[in-house]
Amino acid sequence: MDKSPFFSHLRCRECDRQYPKGAVHVCEFDFGPLEAAYDYDSIYKALTRQKILSRPRSMWRYRELLPIENEPTVGVQTGFTPLIRARRLAARLGVEELYIKNDTVNYPTLSFKDRVVSVALSRAKELGIDTVACASTGNLANSVAANAAAAGLRSFVLIPADLEPTKILGSLIFGTNVIGIQGAYDQVNRLCSEIAGRYHWGFVNVNLRPYYAEGSKTMGFEIMEQLGWRLPRHTVVCMASGSLLTKIYKSFQEFSKLGLVEPGESSIYGAQAAGCSPITTAIKNNTEVVKPVAKPHTIAKSLSIGTPADGYYAIRTMKQTGGTAEDCTDEEIIDAIKLLAETEGIFAETAGGVTVACARKLIECGCIPPNESIVLCITGHGLKTQEAVIDKVGQAKLIRPNLKEFESLFEHPIQTN
C-alpha cells in the first residue's frame, strides 16, 4: 500500500541512506535514527492555510506532514489544544507577551503523548501490526494503553516499577499488560529493545519511532496557527529524550519552507530537572557529548531519562536557534506548578513545572528578553502526578454547616458583595 503522495520514505539522519516505510528505526550502517522524509514540492502545492482552516480542529489538520498513507484511524480527535495568552503569569514573570500551549487537556489521556501515539498506532494498523508496546516513564504508557484499547489492539507497556501510582493506574484501567521493571528507564529501554528484536510487535518508541516522533510536530504546527500564522520568538520545552524539542523545531522549519509562516528568528530553549539533566549539563559545559546520568533522582519522573536518545540533536537545535538550556530543583518545580495554577488556572504535572521554573530562570538571567513573544509548552496534567504536591497545598478547612463557624475561619470579615 503506497497511497500518500507526500510521505516518501525513511532516511537516516546521519548518513542520508534511504529505507522503505516499514517498522524499522535504525540505520543498519551507523545506527543513526531513521526519520520520515516528505516530498515538500507536492505538499507546497497541496497544503494552504485555507485548506487547514477548513478541516476539523485536531492534529490531523496537518496530515500531509504526518507519516501515514491513508486516513488516520487512531486518535482522530487528538490535538488542537488551547494556546492561551497568559497575562497574569506574564505579569509575575515580568514579560509582555506570554503564551501557554496547554497539552494538559489533550485527548484522550491528558498529555502531549497522545499526539505521538495517534501517529504510531495509525501507522501500526496500516502495517498490519496487531500488538503494540512501549517503554515509558508513564505518560506514553497511558496513551498507548488507551488508544490501543479504543483501536482493538493488544498492548504491553513497560515502565520503571517506581512510577507515580496514578500513572500506573492510568494504564491498568485500560486492560493493558503493565510490566513494572525493577530499574531505571534506560534499563526498561534496553529490555524493550531486546523484546522488540524477538517478537514482531510494534514498539511505538522502538521500531515505530520514525512515525511516533513525527507526531510531536503537531504541537508546533498548532502553536504557529494559533499565534495567527507566525513563529514564536522564544519557545521553552521540557526535555526527557529531547525528541519533542527537535520536532517542534522541525515543525517551524516545515511551515517556513511551505510559506505557511514568514521565516524568521525563533529560539528554542530546553528545560530539565536538576536530578536528571544530561542535556542541560552538556549545554552548560559547551559540549555536544551527553554524559549519561546513571541514577536519575527527581520528582519529574516523566523526564527521568539518563541516556537521552535525541540529546545530541536537541543540543544542536538549541545552539542553531540561539536558544540554550536550564535546569531546576524539585522545590522550584513545585513552586512553578503552584504559580501556573494560581495565575492561569492550569494544573500541570511535574514536567510542566520544570518548563515554567526554567523559563522563569531564563527570563531572570536575561537569556529571554521581556518584550518578545514567548511560548511555554506544558505537556501533561497535574492530576497524574498528585503525589508531588499533595503535602504542599494545605488542606480543606473543616467546619460544621454553620454561618458563624464559617465566618470565624477568617481574621477579617469578608465583604458580602
Place this chain on the structure above:
Amino acid sequence: MAIPVRIPTPLRKLTQNQEVVEAEGTTIRELLECLERTYPGLKERICDDQDQIRRFVNVFLNDEDVRFLDESETAVKSGDEVSIVPAIAGG
C-alpha cells in the same frame, strides 16, 4: 572463554540472523575485534573511525551501560553477558 553477545535486529543480517553470538576476549574491545573476524563488517557498524562506540549505540555489560564503566576497555569475564542496543526515543 566465550561470552554471549546479544545482537540487535539491524545487525542480524551480518550474523546470519543469529540473535546471540559468542565472542572471545577480556575486554569489550577484544570481543568486538573477535566478532569482526567471524562476522566481517560488524565492528565498523558499532565503532566510529576513532574506534569509539558510536553515538547512537549502547553497549551493556550485564545490566550496566559500559559508558558508566570503562567504555570499550571495560573488562569482561566468564559468565558475563553483553548486549548491543540502539538508542531509543523517550517515553
